[in-house]
Amino acid sequence: MPYSAGHHAQVRKKIIQRARQLFNRRGFENVSLAEIMAGASLTHGGFYKYFKSKSDLYAEVLGCFLTDPEWKSCWEGVHVDLSSTDVGPQVVRAYLSRQHFEDVENSCPMVALPGDIARCGKTAKRAFENVLRAMVDVLERSLSAKDRRGHTRARAIAALCVGGMVLARSMEDRTLADELRDACMGVALKLGGWKSSA
Amino acid sequence: MPYSAGHHAQVRKKIIQRARQLFNRRGFENVSLAEIMAGASLTHGGFYKYFKSKSDLYAEVLGCFLTDPEWKSCWEGVHVDLSSTDVGPQVVRAYLSRQHFEDVENSCPMVALPGDIARCGKTAKRAFENVLRAMVDVLERSLSAKDRRGHTRARAIAALCVGGMVLARSMEDRTLADELRDACMGVALKLGGWKSSA
DNA sequence: TGTACATCAGTGAACGCGCGTTCACTGATGTAC
């Protein structure tokens, strides 16, 4: 049994990590296996020792976002303390932060790859459903209104985060992009009751 | 001067129209020139009589959305009367409608192709800035508060529309997708002061 | 009205490139003795 037990898993993880960055930045089609493998210091031929196909890798990249606890690195720069009592406003601020705006490679794929996801198979979509449900849950727990209205609000706040970032990323004018993020952040915090003035 | 004067322009428009549908549905890379030209009952070779390159066509497709008055056909199914006094709620309802959700081909590209746009050149981004500014203006004009707060709110409402649709399209569970649209619509209308209860 | 002609829209074969995938092979690693 040559090569240590964890070697395969370790390299596999490295490939996924690099793939996620590249996919986030350029989408599925514009990234070659050679580039991905180079990120793990390997050549393209070895790819099939780890994955069945490129699509297979893609599904895995999408699926493991946020669901795998190991993958909190995605949110690394985005200091959210999930044990804190006011996670809600923290999530909103982090999601709509300048950092998340700029760090495309480690971005939430809902912002970086929504087109790809919508066109994707069931597996990827279901993974995203789970991610979204988790995000909405976290938001809802921080709301004062615990009724049906809270549920609706939490969903709207999530949409505000995603929509604000999607729009900001699509603008050429940087100032407008910043103002958009600010506007969405303000309204989202207000909606959550985490900020007094609009 | 064989072929009538309008012939070239007419065919060109037909190509753009078909391209927009296909790009919306499958993104840039997954659509071939042959398919696009087939939509205009032509073969692939003739393409270069109309456009310099595939990217060129793409830029044109993105750029002409909503800005060209001819292109209101994009919103055809989405009856919005721009002369009406309460355009705001109409836009919100139309944008987050089941119809817009289902009609991917004639969808707003901000929802169908946000990744592509973010990765695109200045031209496309600037075109989108204009579209967004127009949308925000329309929304703002329908708001009661005409101050700075109105500006912020109008932007948030736009983000709520886009974000709600992006999320809905990424869900596998149809019921959840519908509830998301509903939630965003409700909150957006409330934000605009176009609906009394949340 | 009819005929010759010039123009240019449209055709489809051919080219070239990139890239996903395959495969025979190399060589590094840990094990057995």
Add this chain to the structure above:
DNA sequence: TGTACATCAGTGAACGCGCGTTCACTGATGTAC
């Protein structure tokens, strides 16, 4: 400790396909006379 070996990670040439782009050619159309 050292040597032979089995395993399998990794290599890189080769294949095949799709597709963007080019190009020489066809043929439909309107004009001139």
